[in-house]
Amino acid sequence: MAIAVALRKLGVGAGHEVLLPAYHCGAMVEPVVALGAAPIFYRIKQTTEVDLVDVAARLSPSTKAMIVTHYFGFPQPISLIRSFSSANNIGLLEDCAHMFFGRVAGHPPGTHGDFAIASAMKFFPVYDGGYLLSTKHSVRDVPIRSAGVLFDFKALTSSLEHAARHRRLWPLNYPLLLALKAKDWLWALSKQARPSITIRPLGPSSSDGGYSFDSRWIDVGMSRTSRGILRFADSARIVRKRRENYELALQYLRDVPGLTPLFSTLPADVVPHVFPILLDTPNESLPALKSAGIPLLHFAEYLWPGVDERACPISIDYSRRLVQLPCHQDLSRKDLEWILTTTIEIVGQSHSKNAERHSGGNS
Numbered sequence: 001m002a003i004a005v006a007l008r009k010l011g012v013g014a015g016h017e018v019l020l021p022a023y024h025c026g027a028m029v030e031p032v033v034a035l036g037a038a039p040i041f042y043r044i045k046q047t048t049e050v051d052l053v054d055v056a057a058r059l060s061p062s063t064k065a066m067i068v069t070h071y072f073g074f075p076q077p078i079s080l081i082r083s084f085s086s087a088n089n090i091g092l093l094e095d096c097a098h099m100f101f102g103r104v105a106g107h108p109p110g111t112h113g114d115f116a117i118a119s120a121m122k123f124f125p126v127y128d129g130g131y132l133l134s135t136k137h138s139v140r141d142v143p144i145r146s147a148g149v150l151f152d153f154k155a156l157t158s159s160l161e162h163a164a165r166h167r168r169l170w171p172l173n174y175p176l177l178l179a180l181k182a183k184d185w186l187w188a189l190s191k192q193a194r195p196s197i198t199i200r201p202l203g204p205s206s207s208d209g210g211y212s213f214d215s216r217w218i219d220v221g222m223s224r225t226s227r228g229i230l231r232f233a234d235s236a237r238i239v240r241k242r243r244e245n246y247e248l249a250l251q252y253l254r255d256v257p258g259l260t261p262l263f264s265t266l267p268a269d270v271v272p273h274v275f276p277i278l279l280d281t282p283n284e285s286l287p288a289l290k291s292a293g294i295p296l297l298h299f300a301e302y303l304w305p306g307v308d309e310r311a312c313p314i315s316i317d318y319s320r321r322l323v324q325l326p327c328h329q330d331l332s333r334k335d336l337e338w339i340l341t342t343t344i345e346i347v348g349q350s351h352s353k354n355a356e357r358h359s360g361g362n363s
């Protein structure tokens, strides 16, 4: 929603082109298309930095804006990108969905772009909400209305459910889980009684794992529940724990057969969203990691139709074998160590199996 509002404020509409990285998720492309503009995909480098030579080659008189993403919390060379977009008279939208904290070229995230967007759900235990900010334009004129008490209630029950499932509400975990079970029961019963019943979802699809653009939510603000939770969030702790967890993962995964950390150091001003790793043999190791219960993310698993090797070979490669381990602030040391040792074991097995097969094939 914030991407759409920002692009609209940059004057993007039907017939225009918006430059986007070939390494992306659907949530970045859908708003462009919803505004009637054409997404034009540019290349990224091995470091995930924007390939400005390629961007320059894709400029046209219809280009209105470019979107850059600070992948996984690691900053893009923003000063260069800012100069480029100013020199070519196109709007710059910084996608800080993976970067809530830290600094970019000495400044807080999102201060170089004409606009920046960020995601509440990726750093805080909230059901909904996004951010639109600008140091260059006013965002006060963006209309925002409340979705109403039903939405606040949905955000509340969803947050309580997550907290109880993860046993974070002692001594209320079990009473709450029981109450939620009763609710699901009643729901199933009423569905049985009236199978034709359909109700409009109470929240946006993005809050339930989707990314489709739903214009009904474009002017809706964050729920009161989520704003309340944010007020209590301990940002200093989130920053410290995410960095600690990342450093621990680096220690474990630095020299492991079958995988390579995408970034081999953690710069002082980076607060990571996740720990990205490149798998040597994803066809073998990825299904095994998933079935072992490793809570992996797989950013850019599905690329927009038409994005292929010719558009950007690195994006295609990363779409297949770059996955992300968690470094979440509320992972216990024990759970994180289990994730890391299990990953090493599984990836090592796939790696040696694959090596055997190859040497067998050669002899």
Ligand SMILES: *Cc1c(COP(=O)(O)O)cnc(C)c1O
Pocket: 025, 027, 028, 069, 095, 097, 098, 118, 119, 120, 121, 122, 129, 130, 206
């Ligand atoms: C998740 C994500 C978004 C969208 O954020 P939501 O809070 O899920 O709407 C945008 N850009 C990138 C790079 C993302 O990973």
